[in-house]
Amino acid sequence: MKKNYFLTNFNKDIRNIIFDLGDVIINVDYHKTENAFKNLGISDFDKIFSQVRQSKIVDKLEVGDISPAEFRENLRGLCGFDVSDIAIDKAWNAMILDLPHDRIAILDKLRLDYRIFLLSNTNKIHIDYCMNSLNFELIKSKFEKVYLSHEIHMRKPNVETYEFVLNDAQLQASQTLFIDDTIINIDGAKRAGLTTYHLTNGKTVNDLFG
Numbered sequence: 001m002k003k004n005y006f007l008t009n010f011n012k013d014i015r016n017i018i019f020d021l022g023d024v025i026i027n028v029d030y031h032k033t034e035n036a037f038k039n040l041g042i043s044d045f046d047k048i049f050s051q052v053r054q055s056k057i058v059d060k061l062e063v064g065d066i067s068p069a070e071f072r073e074n075l076r077g078l079c080g081f082d083v084s085d086i087a088i089d090k091a092w093n094a095m096i097l098d099l100p101h102d103r104i105a106i107l108d109k110l111r112l113d114y115r116i117f118l119l120s121n122t123n124k125i126h127i128d129y130c131m132n133s134l135n136f137e138l139i140k141s142k143f144e145k146v147y148l149s150h151e152i153h154m155r156k157p158n159v160e161t162y163e164f165v166l167n168d169a170q171l172q173a174s175q176t177l178f179i180d181d182t183i184i185n186i187d188g189a190k191r192a193g194l195t196t197y198h199l200t201n202g203k204t205v206n207d208l209f210g
Helices: 003-012 030-039 044-054 057-060 067-079 085-093 100-110 126-134 136-141 157-169 183-191 205-208
Strands: 016-019 115-120 145-148 176-180 195-198
Touching: 030 044, 030 085, 030 136, 030 145, 030 176, 044 067, 057 067, 067 085, 067 126, 085 126, 100 205, 126 136, 136 195, 157 183
Parallel strands: 016 115, 016 176, 115 145, 176 195
Antiparallel strands: none
């Protein structure tokens, strides 16, 4: 196995890498969804989405406990006025930006010498959009296996989620690096025994592996 320079210096025992999706592989901007909903007339977006978080509507969507249709109905109920399915989906997907081609090149390079996996808190609305707009099938093809929260019915940062991936892929936690841009997910991975790297301060996977 040819060792990557970053990994050799970071942890020479790493044999496997689990990547997050949003702001690690693809670029996202959550403010764009906020602005999109405000443009729909939801002036009290912060209040509405505070209620969304409290009622865990997004969490339920992300683990497949509610359908996209139920998610939209919940949003309409909280907003207090009618918004079309198409308008909701467009606003909800506004946060998804692009897939830099050089990140695909990084994955191509890493997969020659490491087992690489994807673990993402996501939902069917976002993945359907990515399938059509970002060639998500290409992204999937670069990983040995892809774990999407709404398909495996569990999400980060729950320790059980990481343990499921480790067991399913037959990985040793001590030999596995987890990369995510969200600190709560990093903390959950640490509790599962994974080596972690918090991708922050404008760094990208290209800065690590390029």
